[in-house]
Amino acid sequence: MSSTHIYKRPLRFLAAAIFTVLLSGLLSARLVAVEVGGGGASSRDFNTLADGHRVIEEVIAPPRGLILDRTGRVLAENIATYAVQIRPGDLPLTIRPQVVKTLGEILQIDPVKITMTLDRATGSIWEPVRIASVVDEVVTRFIKEESAALPGVEVIFEPRRQYPYGELISNVVGYVGRIDALELSALLSAGYNELDYIGRAGVEQSYEEALRGEPGVRQVEIDVQGRIVRELGVTKSPIAGKSVVLTINVDAQQRAYDALAWGVKAAGNKEGVVTSVNPQNGEIIAMASLPTYDNNLFASGITTAQYQKYLNNKNAPLLNHAVGSHFPPGSTYKLVTYSCALENRVIGVDETLATPAYLEVGGQKFYEWNRAGFGRRLTPAQGFSYSSAVVTYQLAQRLKIDRLAACGRAWGFGEPTGIDLPTEIGGVVPDQDWARTTISRTLYDGEVLQSALGQGYDLATPLQVMNSFAALANGGTLWQPHVVLELRNPDGTLAQTIEPVERGSVGMRAATLAEMRRAARLVVANTLMTRNLGQIPLNLAGKTGTAEYGVRDKQGRLPYHNWISGFVAPTDNWSKTDADFAYVVFMHGSNTAANAAIEVLKRYLQLQYDLKRDYRIPGSMSIGNYYGE
Structure with a gap:
């Protein structure tokens, strides 16, 4: 299967999307027109009439735009649901306890909670107070049938967000939530009201302005008690939000998700990332x-217990770990160290370095990862392919920390990539200024060696690691990654194309980058390091990584993360820069018999490229004491 993704939107998907937006428009306009009365947050005085009546303007909420995958399949839509509310002015205080008790039994809500909700309401007594959302239609019919015994209780239509693919892509799509009281005062001027939803995560949050649309306005006449007595008409029609089309195809997302889900289960860990990008445009x-x-839980009104379960999970399921978590990048960071050494000519392409079992610095022994050395001298490309720690130490000694850190920043480490998703963090690239500011001293020589290995104080997100190899693949350009392809008007016409943004260049000679691409291919072909990965019939290049963290076990061993990042090229000519697929696989705390990230990558490539053979090695994901670079 080709990794080139061509944008084609089936008309049936587009028609369904347009219909959903229009349906939502009818519902949301009616919702606010019925619900908002009196001098509430979403209305303002317009004129005063005889008998104390007033004409006020009320906001009409716009229908929210859809979120679509690259082929037009709906990832976030609006559906019609029911809500239950109480209008306090129509509920006599003398019978309120009985009505609340009855309603609580029907809705299976504690009457005390309903009473507290009513007591906290600050608007007019004629302003409705929301009691329950996403109420089953059978329940609403029963409430209507018992309306005589439930004065002040109303059933209304309410548009609700629905996410057809749920957990598969929730980390990208995100979810919406109600505006809370603290936010409301800051959002009133933008036309929001206390019943509105707003993007809380993912694309729902980062593209809130486009998705939300523009509120409308209608005029109504109210009496002295705040009740609507006459609707005077709409003075400004709401404009539906734009639909957001992602760069991601759901089928491609499914392949990445399935490979990762298999790996996490097989390795017995709880956290991981599989991400891919087109190196030519981000x-x-x-x-x-x-x-x-499950973002549908948030859309339907997540319970306190459900939300607390997410918060209590130490592996942070609400966080997109591709952009919002950083870890020691391990030997994937040797791309920085080796390219920096070649570019600054502290070593030549054909120069060789010794590979003893350890390098002694300041009376401390810094061992090769295999603790034996390789018994021969290695060129930089060979050292990279064997992930030699001792060769890396020698390069770090020649470069010094400040020059090494400058190269790290040139490759995009140490700052956010600028992806159009919220909560991205920047990682850490230590140098002496950082050390003086952060730890109140300069870095020790041994810490410099650790930094060259991508350990110690080094921290990077999986997205940063992948972006560095994407830049290697394309000849040195750091594109700003993006998950949104374009914005569409409610009628389906193109509103805006999201153009690729070039954030900068690694600033290295073409010869340096070509040598590093060749070295990345040698990694894949090295059976000591990647076993049978080189047998996969693709022009595959990459770099593995293992990074220790945490507390030692009884045997003195540290837990570790596994990485692999790289790219797939159209040909095996490594001087070319036309690869259209770059990837990263990160496995948190794997502690398996082999590099778990490699096994996950094999499964991902098998699915992505429709390979007939399964290259995974039986037993490689069992618990073990693998430690490699």
């Missing part, structure tokens, strides 16, 4: 992050 192809969450 378009995200897939972005899977586990654990994750």
Whole structure:
């Protein structure tokens, strides 16, 4: 299967999307027109009439735009649901306890909670107070039938967000939530009201302005008690939100998700990332992050217990780990160290370095990862392919920390990539200024060696690691990754194309980058390091990584993360820069018999490229004491 993704939107998907937006428009306009009365937050005085009546303007909420995948399949839509509310002015205080008790039994809500909700309401007594959302239609029919015994209780239509693919892509799509009281005062001027939803995560949050649309306005006449007595008409029609089309195809997302889900289960860990990108323009192809969450729970009104369960999970399912978590990048960071050494000519392409079992610095022994050395001298490309720690130490000694850190920043580490998703963090690239500011001293020589290995104080997000290899693949351009392809008007016409943004260049010679691409291919072909990965019939290049963290076990061993990042090229000519697929696989705390990230990558590539053979090695994901670079 080709990794090139061509944008084709089936008309049936587009028609369904347009219909959903229009349906939502009818519902949301009616919702606010019925619900908002008196001098509430969403209305303002317009004129005073005889008998104390007033004409006020009320906001009409716009229908929210859809979120679609690259082929037009709906990822976030609006559906019609029911809500129950109480208009306090129509509920006599003398019978309120009985009505609340009866309603609580019907809705299976504690009457005390309903009473507290009513007591906290601050608007006019004629302003409705929301009691329950997403109420089953059978329940609403019963409430209507018992209306005589439930004065002040109303059933209304309410548009609700629905996410057809749920956990598969929730880390990208995100979810919406109610505006709380603290936010409301700051959002009133933008036309929001206390009944509105707003994007809380993912694309729902980062593209809130486009998705929300523009509120409308209608005029109504109210009496002295705040009740609507006459509707005077709409003075400004609401404008539906734009639909957001992602760069991601759901099928591609499914392949990444399935590979990661298999790996997490097989390795017995709880956290991981599989992400891919087009190196030529920064378009995200897939972005899977586990654990994750069901965004439909938020759309339907997540319970306190459900939300607390997410918060209590130490693996942070509400966080997109591809962008919002950083870890020691391990030997994937040797791309920085080796390219920096070649570019600054502290070593030549054909120069060789010794590979003893350890390098002694300041009376301390810094061992090769295999603790034996390789018994021969290695060129930089060979050192990279064997992930030699001792060769890396020698390069770090020649470069010094400040020059190494400058190269790290040139490759995009140490700052956010600028992806159009919220909660992205920047990671850490230590240098002496950072050390003086952060730890009140300069870095020790041994810490410099650790930094060259991508450990110690080094921290990077999976997206940063992938973006560095995407830049290697394309000849040195750092594109700003993006998950949104374009915005569409409610009628389906194109509103805006999201153009690729070039954030900068790694600033290295073409010869340096070509040598590093060749070295990345040698990694894949090195059976000591990647076993049978080189047998996969693709022009695959990459770099593995293992990074220790945490507390030592009884045997003195540290837990570790596994990485692999790289790209797939159209040909095996590594001087070319036309690869259209770059990837990263990150496995948190795997502690398996082999590099778990490699096994997950094999499964991902098998699914992505429709390979007939399964290259995974039986037993490689069992618990073990693998430690490699």
